[in-house]
Amino acid sequence: NAGVMQNPRHLVRRRGQEARLRCSPMKGHSHVYWYRQLPEEGLKFMVYLQKENIIDESGMPKERFSAEFPKEGPSILRIQQVVRGDSAAYFCASSPRLADGEQFFGPGTRLTVL
Amino acid sequence: AQSVTQLDSQVPVFEEAPVELRCNYSSSVSVYLFWYVQYPNQGLQLLLKYLSGSTLVKGINGFEAEFNKSQTSFHLRKPSVHISDTAEYFCATGGSQGNLIFGKGTKLSVKP
Numbered sequence: 001n002a003g004v005m006q007n008p009r010h011l012v013r014r015r016g017q018e019a020r021l022r023c024s025p026m027k028g029h030s031h032v033y034w035y036r037q038l039p040e041e042g043l044k045f046m047v048y049l050q051k052e053n054i055i056d057e058s059g060m061p062k063e064r065f066s067a068e069f070p071k072e073g074p075s076i077l078r079i080q081q082v083v084r085g086d087s088a089a090y091f092c093a094s095s096p097r098l099a100d101g102e103q104f105f106g107p108g109t110r111l112t113v114l
Numbered sequence: 115a116q117s118v119t120q121l122d123s124q125v126p127v128f129e130e131a132p133v134e135l136r137c138n139y140s141s142s143v144s145v146y147l148f149w150y151v152q153y154p155n156q157g158l159q160l161l162l163k164y165l166s167g168s169t170l171v172k173g174i175n176g177f178e179a180e181f182n183k184s185q186t187s188f189h190l191r192k193p194s195v196h197i198s199d200t201a202e203y204f205c206a207t208g209g210s211q212g213n214l215i216f217g218k219g220t221k222l223s224v225k226p
Contacts, residue, residue: 040218041218041219042120043214045209048211048213091157093158095212102160105157105158105159108156
C-alpha cells in the first residue's frame with residue numbers, strides 16, 4: 001500500500017505566478033488535510049476535505065488560496081499570485097476515518113517564491 | 115481553544131543518554147495526543163498516540179510517552195538515544211474537526 005504521495009517535491013515560482021500542489025491520499029483514505037510549515041514553526045492546519053467537499057477551511061488565508069478534492073484524482077492546493085511569504089513546506093495528510101485523528105503524512109512540497 | 119506547547123525548542127544530548135521532550139496541552143474536549151518525528155527534508159512519521167486507556171504509551175524506535183491529565187502533559191521519553199534519533203519532534207492534539215494542532219517542535223540533537 002503506497003503512502004501519501006505529493007508532487008512536486010520542490011516548486012519554484014516567481015512572485016505573481018500560480019502554484020499547484022498535488023496530493024494523492026493512501027488507498028482507502030477519504031479524509032485529506034493540508035498543513036503549512038513555515039521555517040522554525042510547527043505545522044499549521046489549513047484545510048480539511050473529503051471527496052468533493054470542503055469540510056473545514058478555517059486555516060486557509062481568505063485570498064489567493066483554494067483547495068479541492070475531486071471525485072477522481074488527487075487533492076489540489078492552489079495558490080494564486082504567489083508572494084514571498086508563501087514560501088514554506090506544504091504537507092498533505094490522509095486518514096481513513098475521523099474518529100481517532102491519526103493521520104498519515106506525505107513527504108511535502110517545498111515551495112520557494114523568488 | 116486547543117493548543118500544544120513544547121517547552122524546549124532544542125535539546126542536545128549525548129549518545130546512549132536518556133532524553134525527555136516536554137509537551138503540555140490544553141483542551142476542553144476529549145483528548146487525543148500524538149508525537150510525530152520529522153527527519154530532515156521528509157514528512158512526519160507517527161511515533162505514538164494516546165487515545166484512551168493506559169496512560170503509558172509505547173511507540174516505535176524505543177520511545178514512550180506518559181499521559182498526565184492532572185498536569186496536562188504528554189512528555190516523550192527514551193532511556194537511551196542513538197545518533198539516528200537526531201530529528202525534530204512534534205507533539206500534537208486532535209482538533210474538533212479531526213485536524214491536528216501541533217506544537218512548534220523540539221529539535222533533538224544526539225552527539226557522539
